[in-house]
Amino acid sequence: MLVLTRKSNQSIMIGDDIEVSVLSIMGEKVRIGIQAPRDIPVFRKEVYLEIQQENVAAGASARAEVDDALKRLSANK
Numbered sequence: 001m002l003v004l005t006r007k008s009n010q011s012i013m014i015g016d017d018i019e020v021s022v023l024s025i026m027g028e029k030v031r032i033g034i035q036a037p038r039d040i041p042v043f044r045k046e047v048y049l050e051i052q053q054e055n056v057a058a059g060a061s062a063r064a065e066v067d068d069a070l071k072r073l074s075a076n077k
Contacts (some may be wrong), residue, residue: 003073008023009021017037019034019036020034
């Protein structure tokens with residue numbers, strides 16, 4: 001992990017297209033701004049993990065539906 005120190009109104013670049021800026025620092029809270037191309041999703045980590053869990057659950061549900069459909073097709077033969 002790369003660890004950098006930045007002050008308010010300073011930023012870092014990730015590649016050529018992503019800029020992470022420190023907007024303000026208030027006590028233990030840091031406001032950051034992220035400028036990235038629209039095709040690059042940017043999420044807070046807790047939201048990202050929630051999306052991943054929902055995707056896994058949806059995949060499991062879809063798999064169960066496919067398995068049920070295959071069983072019904074096999075039973076009709």
